[in-house]
Amino acid sequence: MSILEIRGLTVEFPGRKDTFVAARDINLSIEPGKILGVVGESGAGKSTVGNAVIGLLEHPGRLGAGEIFVHGERIDNLPAKRMRELRGKRIGMIFQDPLTSLDPLQTVEFQLVETMLEHLPISKGEAKQRAIDLLDQVGIPNPAERVKQYPHQFSGGMRQRVVIALALCAEPEVVIADEPTTALDVSIQAQILNLMKKLCAEKNVAMLVITHDMGVIAEITDHVAVMYRGNLVEYGESQQILGSPQHEYTKSLIAAVPRPDVRVHRFPQVDYIEGSAKPFKQIDIATHWLGQSRDYTPVDGALLSVDQIDMKFMTRNAWLPKNRQFFQALKKVSFDIKPGETFGLVGESGSGKSTVARVITGLYHPSAGTVTFAGQELTSLHDRRQVLAMRRQMQMIFQDPYSSLNARMRVKDIVAEPIKFHKLASTNSECFRIVDDLLDHVGLGSAAGKKYPHEFSGGQRQRISIARALATRPRFLICDEPTSALDVSIQAQILNLLKDLQDELGLTMLFISHDLAVIRQMCNRTGVMRFGELLEVQETEALFESPQADYTKELLGLMPSMDMLSRDNLEEEVA
Structure with missing residues (x-):
C-alpha cells in the first residue's frame, strides 16, 4: 500500500486577468x-x-482539483489547525x-x-x-x-x-x-x-x-x-x-547532462525545450568589432603564471603582531595557463578556488608569491593606467548572474558600462550599436537591451553576464561556477556558448567548478585543490583516467553514477 498518494492534483494561481495553472492533473504515489x-x-x-x-502553497495559490492521501487519509481538505x-x-x-x-x-x-x-x-x-x-x-x-x-x-x-x-x-x-x-x-x-x-x-x-x-x-x-x-x-x-x-x-x-565518463565536443542540442536550440551566430572575426583592436602583445609560453601564491586572512586583530590570528587560505599555489587553453580548478567549498581568481584579478593582494599576465607581473603594478590596461584584458563571469547585475539598470546600460569606462567607442550611438551586436551574438537579441535583469531567466541573465564580459574585448576569461545554479538544459546552452566563443575569439579561460563532469567537458588541463593547496595538475583526460593524488581519486569515486542514462544522441558528439 502507498504511504503518499496524489490523485488528479491541479494547482492554480489566480490573477487579475486570468488563472495560471502551475501543475495540471498530477497522479503520483510512493510506497x-x-x-x-x-x-x-x-x-x-x-x-x-x-x-x-x-x-x-504561497498566496494566492490553491488546489483547483485533486486529492492527496497519507496512509489512506485525505489531507488536502483538512482545516489549518489539523x-x-x-x-x-x-x-x-x-x-x-x-x-x-x-x-x-x-x-x-x-x-x-x-x-x-x-x-x-x-x-x-x-x-x-x-x-x-x-x-x-x-x-x-x-x-x-x-x-x-x-x-x-x-x-x-x-x-x-x-x-x-x-x-x-x-x-x-x-x-x-x-x-x-x-x-x-x-x-x-x-x-x-x-x-x-x-x-x-x-x-x-x-x-x-x-x-x-x-x-x-x-x-x-x-x-x-x-x-x-x-x-x-x-x-x-x-x-x-x-x-x-x-x-x-x-x-x-x-x-544535456554532462557525462563524467566521456568527453564530448559539444553538448547535444535539446530541440524539444523552447528556445534551447538557438544557433550560434558565426562572425567574421577579421571585420567584426570583437576582432578589432585585439592587437595584444603575443606571448611565448604561458599567458598567465601563478607562482608560489600565499594568501592569509586576519581572523583576529590586535595591537601586538604576536596576538594577531590568521587563516591560511592559499599555500604555495603555482600553475600556468597557455594561450587558448581552458584551465580548470576543482575542489570542495573552502578549498581556495575563488580566492585564486580574486588574487589574479587584483581584488586580493597575496601575502607572498607573484602573478604574471602577458609578461607583466601584476602583483607589482601600482600605476592606475597599467592596472586598468591589464584588467581590460581579463574579465570575470560570476556564479550568480542575478546578484552580479545591477537590478536598477537596463541591460543595454549594464553591457555598455565597461565600453564607456575603457573608452572603446567614440560616441554613445556607436557604443549602443556595439551593445546590440553583443546581445545578438550571445543569443538574446538587441531587444533584450531595453529590459531589466529581473525580466530574464537564470540562463538568459548568464548570457547578459557573458556579453558584458566580452565588452572589453578580453583575451582571458575567469568563469567562477558559471552554471552551478542552472538547470541541466540551460547549463548545456551556456557551456556550448562558451566553447563557441573560445573557438571563435581564441579566448583563454580559467574555469572554476566543483562539478567534475563539467570540468571534463570544458577543460584542457585541470588542477585539484584542497585546504588552499594545489594537489596535482594534469591533462584533464589523464586526470580522470589515472589520478595521482588520493584526494582526487576520492572525488572521482564520489561522482554520481550515470551508467543507467540513455546514450542516444551522445555517440555522434564524442570528441
Missing part, C-alpha cells in the same frame, strides 16, 4: 521505503507539487537552502527540541538527548557539543544534515526533499544522498525528492516523474525512464 524523484526545469511545477502536499499538527509529525520537509530554513537566532538544540515537544509525547530531557542522537545519526561529529551551536557555525553540508535531522525528529511517514543537494560539493552531496537512502531503508520512510540534477535521480531514486510546464510527461521506474526514455522532453534532458 514505504521508496524514493520518488520529480525532475524538470525551473518552472516545471516540481516544488509546487511538494508545497501542495505539505500545505505550504494541517499544522500533521506538518512535521507525519510529513517532514527538507528545504533547498538550509541557512534560510533554520532560525539564525536559536541553537540547533532549541530548534530540534521545540519541534519534538510539539509533536511527540516526551519530556524536555528526553528531547535533548534525542537531539544529540539525531545529529549523530546524520553524521555530525561531536554531536553533544555541536548541538549547542548556531546554524552559522556549521558548513553548508553540515547545515543540510541539521535540516534532515529536523525533518526526521518527529518520525514522519513521508519526507519531501526540495533540491536537497543543489550547489553542494560532490563529496558533501554523496554523503547527503547516502544518508537519505539509508534513512528510507532503515525507517521505512517514503521520500519525494524534487531536483533538476539527473545525477541525483540516477543515484538514489526508485521511480521518476518528469514534469514539463506543469504537466506530468513521463512516469515509471528509474531504470526504464533514464535508460529508455519515451517522451522527447525526457530525451532532451538526459542528452
Whole structure:
C-alpha cells in the first residue's frame, strides 16, 4: 500500500486577468521505503507539487482539483489547525537552502527540541538527548557539543544534515526533499544522498525528492516523474525512464547532462525545450568589432603564471603582531595557463578556488608569491593606467548572474558600462550599436537591451553576464561556477556558448567548478585543490583516467553514477 498518494492534483494561481495553472492533473504515489524523484526545469511545477502536499502553497495559490492521501487519509481538505499538527509529525520537509530554513537566532538544540515537544509525547530531557542522537545519526561529529551551536557555525553540508535531522525528529511517514543537494560539493552531496537512502531503508520512510540534477535521480531514486510546464510527461521506474526514455522532453534532458565518463565536443542540442536550440551566430572575426583592436602583445609560453601564491586572512586583530590570528587560505599555489587553453580548478567549498581568481584579478593582494599576465607581473603594478590596461584584458563571469547585475539598470546600460569606462567607442550611438551586436551574438537579441535583469531567466541573465564580459574585448576569461545554479538544459546552452566563443575569439579561460563532469567537458588541463593547496595538475583526460593524488581519486569515486542514462544522441558528439 502507498504511504503518499496524489490523485488528479491541479494547482492554480489566480490573477487579475486570468488563472495560471502551475501543475495540471498530477497522479503520483510512493510506497514505504521508496524514493520518488520529480525532475524538470525551473518552472516545471516540481516544488509546487511538494508545497501542495505539505500545505505550504504561497498566496494566492490553491488546489483547483485533486486529492492527496497519507496512509489512506485525505489531507488536502483538512482545516489549518489539523494541517499544522500533521506538518512535521507525519510529513517532514527538507528545504533547498538550509541557512534560510533554520532560525539564525536559536541553537540547533532549541530548534530540534521545540519541534519534538510539539509533536511527540516526551519530556524536555528526553528531547535533548534525542537531539544529540539525531545529529549523530546524520553524521555530525561531536554531536553533544555541536548541538549547542548556531546554524552559522556549521558548513553548508553540515547545515543540510541539521535540516534532515529536523525533518526526521518527529518520525514522519513521508519526507519531501526540495533540491536537497543543489550547489553542494560532490563529496558533501554523496554523503547527503547516502544518508537519505539509508534513512528510507532503515525507517521505512517514503521520500519525494524534487531536483533538476539527473545525477541525483540516477543515484538514489526508485521511480521518476518528469514534469514539463506543469504537466506530468513521463512516469515509471528509474531504470526504464533514464535508460529508455519515451517522451522527447525526457530525451532532451538526459542528452544535456554532462557525462563524467566521456568527453564530448559539444553538448547535444535539446530541440524539444523552447528556445534551447538557438544557433550560434558565426562572425567574421577579421571585420567584426570583437576582432578589432585585439592587437595584444603575443606571448611565448604561458599567458598567465601563478607562482608560489600565499594568501592569509586576519581572523583576529590586535595591537601586538604576536596576538594577531590568521587563516591560511592559499599555500604555495603555482600553475600556468597557455594561450587558448581552458584551465580548470576543482575542489570542495573552502578549498581556495575563488580566492585564486580574486588574487589574479587584483581584488586580493597575496601575502607572498607573484602573478604574471602577458609578461607583466601584476602583483607589482601600482600605476592606475597599467592596472586598468591589464584588467581590460581579463574579465570575470560570476556564479550568480542575478546578484552580479545591477537590478536598477537596463541591460543595454549594464553591457555598455565597461565600453564607456575603457573608452572603446567614440560616441554613445556607436557604443549602443556595439551593445546590440553583443546581445545578438550571445543569443538574446538587441531587444533584450531595453529590459531589466529581473525580466530574464537564470540562463538568459548568464548570457547578459557573458556579453558584458566580452565588452572589453578580453583575451582571458575567469568563469567562477558559471552554471552551478542552472538547470541541466540551460547549463548545456551556456557551456556550448562558451566553447563557441573560445573557438571563435581564441579566448583563454580559467574555469572554476566543483562539478567534475563539467570540468571534463570544458577543460584542457585541470588542477585539484584542497585546504588552499594545489594537489596535482594534469591533462584533464589523464586526470580522470589515472589520478595521482588520493584526494582526487576520492572525488572521482564520489561522482554520481550515470551508467543507467540513455546514450542516444551522445555517440555522434564524442570528441
